[in-house]
Amino acid sequence: MSPPAKTPSQILISAEQLAARLDAPDLLLVDTRFKLEDTAYGRAAYDSGHIPGAVYMDLDRDLSSPIVPGETGRHPLPDPAVLEARLREIGLRKADQVIIYDDGPGVYPSRLWWLLNWLGHTKVLVLDGGLAAWKTAGLALSADVRVRPWPSDFVACPDNSLLVSARDLLQGDAGLQLLDARAPERFRGEIEPIDPVAGHIPGARCFPFGANLGADGLWLTADLLRARFPLLEPGQLRVCYCGSGVTACHNILAAVLAGLPMPKLYAGSWSEWIVDPSRPVATGD
Numbered sequence: 437m438s439p440p441a442k443t444p445s446q447i448l449i450s451a452e453q454l455a456a457r458l459d460a461p462d463l464l465l466v467d468t469r470f471k472l473e474d475t476a477y478g479r480a481a482y483d484s485g486h487i488p489g490a491v492y493m494d495l496d497r498d499l500s501s502p503i504v505p506g507e508t509g510r511h512p513l514p515d516p517a518v519l520e521a522r523l524r525e526i527g528l529r530k531a532d533q534v535i536i537y538d539d540g541p542g543v544y545p546s547r548l549w550w551l552l553n554w555l556g557h558t559k560v561l562v563l564d565g566g567l568a569a570w571k572t573a574g575l576a577l578s579a580d581v582r583v584r585p586w587p588s589d590f591v592a593c594p595d596n597s598l599l600v601s602a603r604d605l606l607q608g609d610a611g612l613q614l615l616d617a618r619a620p621e622r623f624r625g626e627i628e629p630i631d632p633v634a635g636h637i638p639g640a641r642c643f644p645f646g647a648n649l650g651a652d653g654l655w656l657t658a659d660l661l662r663a664r665f666p667l668l669e670p671g672q673l674r675v676c677y678c679g680s681g682v683t684a685c686h687n688i689l690a691a692v693l694a695g696l697p698m699p700k701l702y703a704g705s706w707s708e709w710i711v712d713p714s715r716p717v718a719t720g721d
Contacts, residue, residue: 446561447549447560447561447562447689447692447693448561448562448563448564448655448693449535449561449562449563449564450563450564450565450569451563451564451565451569451570451572451573451575452573454487454535454563454570455570455573455575457533457535458487458488458489460533461585462529462531462532462533463489463532463533463535464491464526464527464528464529464532464533464534464535464584465487465489465490465491465534465535465536465537466490466491466492466493466526466534466535466536466537466545466548467482467486467487467490467491467492467493467537467538468492468493468494468495468499468536468537468538468544468545468547468548469481469482469492469538469539469540469544469567470494470495470496470538470544472630475494475496478492478494478495479492479494481539483579484579485577485578485579486577486578486579487537487567487570487575487577487578488576488577488578488580489578489582490537491526491527491581491582491584493522493526493548495511495544495547495682496511498514498519498522499511499514499519499544499547499548499551500512500513500514501513501514501515501518506711507708507711508704508708508711509679509680509681509703509704509705509706509707509708509709509711510630510631510679510680510707511680511681511682511707512681512703512704512708513551513554513681513703514551516555516592516594517592519551519555519592520555520590520591520592523555523557523588523590523592524588524590525588526584526588527583527584527585527586527588528557528588528590529588529589529590530557530589530590530591531559532557532559533559533560533561534552534557534559534560534561535560535561535562535563536548536549536560536561536562536563537562537563537566537567537570538566538567539566539567539568540566541566541645541646541648541649541653541686542562542566542649542655542686542689543645543682543683543685543686544682545562545563545566546562546682546683546685546686546688546689547682547685548560549562549685549689550598550685550688550689550701553595553598554594554595554598554599555592555593555594555595556591556592556593556594556595557590562689564654564655565652565653565654566653568653569653569654598698598700598701599700599701599702599703600612600675600700600701600702601702601704602702602704602708602709602712602715604702605637605675605702605709606715608673608675609639610639610669610672611671611672611673612639612672612673612674612675613641613666613668613669613672613673613674613675614637614639614640614641614675614677614702615640615641615643615665615674615675615676615677615684615687615699616636616637616640616641616642616643616677616678616706617643617644617645617676617677617678617683617684617686617687618636618642618644618678618679618683618706619644619646620642620644622634622679623636623640623642624636624642624719624720624721625717625718625719625720630679630707631679631706631707631710632710633710633717634719635717635718635719636706636717636718636719637677637706637709637715637716637717637718638716638717638718639718640677640718641666642721643664643665643676643687645678645683645684645686645687645690647664648661648664648686648687648689648690655690655693656690658693658694658695659694661690661691661693661694662694662695662696664690664694665690665691665694665696673700674691674696674697674699674700675699675700675701675702676688676691676699676700676701676702677701677702677705677706677709678705678706679705679706679707680704680705680706680707680708681701681702681703681704681705681708684701684702684705685701687699688701
């Protein structure tokens, strides 16, 4: 059974609201900037200027496990014990309110938002509009690095009911509504700039994550997000995937913002699916 849906007010925070809370002792602010094409970018950008008090977490080093060639996708889920240790290192406490941002469409905050919910820490907010909204509001950046009070008391309690496996997908048939977060041309198999095989998982629907945001870079309203999602058939389960399990989290967050039950995540996604040549591949719409 999916966990109860949260309301948007429990997930998003505006730049102005964040600015008013920066000095709160129970706030853990996390910068997750990253670029697939320049993996050193995020840390360098953080070092040159970030929202005051933020700590940095890297998609490759902190929010993913090492790739195992021939077995995993490009961004395997982090080992819960390893991620717990990293979160304790940056000072996460059970009572903390975590707030996450990046400088793009919210992909990497969505990943950490999902990971924290998976590990049992549900007090998590995402900065609506990210760093662009912070700058638009005329708010300052800082290059200072703060150390949070110790000790951390966070204990990871992974909820693997939030996940599905490739085997689940192969056996799920019509009982699954499978949503692919990649761009339409990648879904159709017309281009594939990253992975060695083009196409999508048979039965999936194309559901590009970028359409969850408006032209202003802010998340759409709950009503508009709800209208994006196809209706579920009775007893059907919604599952999100993408290229490597990262942008899929954007669609999961969108569903929760829309007031819908939290979809499951196929964490390995397309890049894991294709490591086994016996798994079927579809192209076109």
